[in-house]
Amino acid sequence: MKALLIAFDPSELEPLARFGAALGAPFDVLLLTGSADDGYGASEMLLAGLATVPPADGLAKGIASVAEGYTHVAAAASMRSKDVMPRVAVLLDAGMVTDAIAVLDGKTFQRPIVAGSVIATVTVETERVALTVRTSAFDPATPTGSANKRSVALYCPTAVARTSAESQASGGRPDLTQAKVVVSGGRPLKDAGTFEKLIGGLADALGGGVGATRAAVDSGIAPNEAQVGQTGKIVAPELYIAAGVSGSTQHLAGMKDSKCIVAINTDGDAPIFEVADFGLVEDLYTAIPALMERLRP
């Protein structure tokens, strides 16, 4: 067994190495953009040196061209990895596991299905395995110092033109999926300004990221990249504060593995309280300003 871990940028190196360690096989890392020194246990770091991530049709070909000698090809679960990895799986004739959360052996993995209501144990029947991995489900990796490095030229022929560049993460806040604290707001936030003032304000007081429910995103009060849940981002921070969030199965799917969950909701029977370590039955319009007041550094 030997794995190739696909890092889109250097921030994914440590999270991916967690999976490498859990797999218990030697691994190389293919770093698509940027450069880094520490490989967190990688035998070799392949540096593609791409300026931007190419569209999936081209990128899949590029990745497949360097993946020949590996039994496993894995990327951290994200929208960009889910865009390309199924194409890579086809090119390598690999069985694919989406959102792996546990390794039972080199061919057997666990993953959540039906919005996290059920954990499926899946075996891969093909020689090669492709995966996207929820890295927050694995133990942190330790730095191992300078890795062996080699440049690789990825040929990524694409039939797609990107006519407007990807927007950049907003407001200098930490990336939701890697933040230690996430503050999320739901439907009762009146408008985008109120959402930003209360949810954004509390997040800033805690140095955290901002999340939202689908209801908040659909009504335009929160940006789409803030959606947490079955069909949005999956987060597992040290502290998750849900304000005005009812706790639908679809939302819980994205946050119930957080270490400490706080729910603020006027309805004491809201399902969110079933997963909350600490529940506060109070109007968020009074509770959040009071919290900001006490928690501001």
Place this chain on the structure above:
Amino acid sequence: MKIMVPIKRVVDPYAKVKALPDGTGLDTGGAKFEINPFDEIALEEAVRKREADPSVQIVAVSIGSSSCEDQLRKALAMGADEAILIESDAEWDSPSVAAELAALAKELAPDLVLMGKQATDDDNNQAAQMLAALLDWPQATFASKLDLAGGRATVARETDTGEEVLEMALPCVVTTDLRLNEPRYIALPGIIKARSKPLAKRPPTTEPRLRTRTVRLDAPPTRPPGRKVGSVDELVSELKARGVVA
């Protein structure tokens, strides 16, 4: 212009689904089955394209048991022109579905395959990208806006950090995200009225070759019960005691 819309029959996404105690299957509690919500968004988008351009032709396709006919009837009621049920009681994983859809795409030669980004039952998010790879077509996943003009697709798509716009020649594969549109409501009479629209049933042209197998289903770990606090002050002192805030 021909748009092919694959439809998956899934358990009602709002139903409470559990693993059976012996781990061999799902307990859906007698819930209804529906069109996968993302596929419904795909169908709605296709119908809107046809409303803007009557030459658009919509073929809805489903692979599965005879009961998938219910979802295809609903697709016809929403506005699909014809439906094809690829009847099979076998198990189909995403790569097998993609292979069968690829064979069908070669036969029907659609300009666009418009499908859901994921199914709400297996949450796989694989079939469309695999189909695009098998056909060597360009793709745009997670679409929040789709324009078709001059033999090209312009797609605004959701990304991890916001949005980007991709442009590509047809034919291509596009997958839908939640904010592409809000599907119209179809009442039962509409579904009955669509009974005269063509629904063809036929066997698959490929054999499902399972690359993955589900061997067990379990309940997720439960969280230890939490408690309600009486005030913001009490909450803050609990959080400090836990060391999660400074």
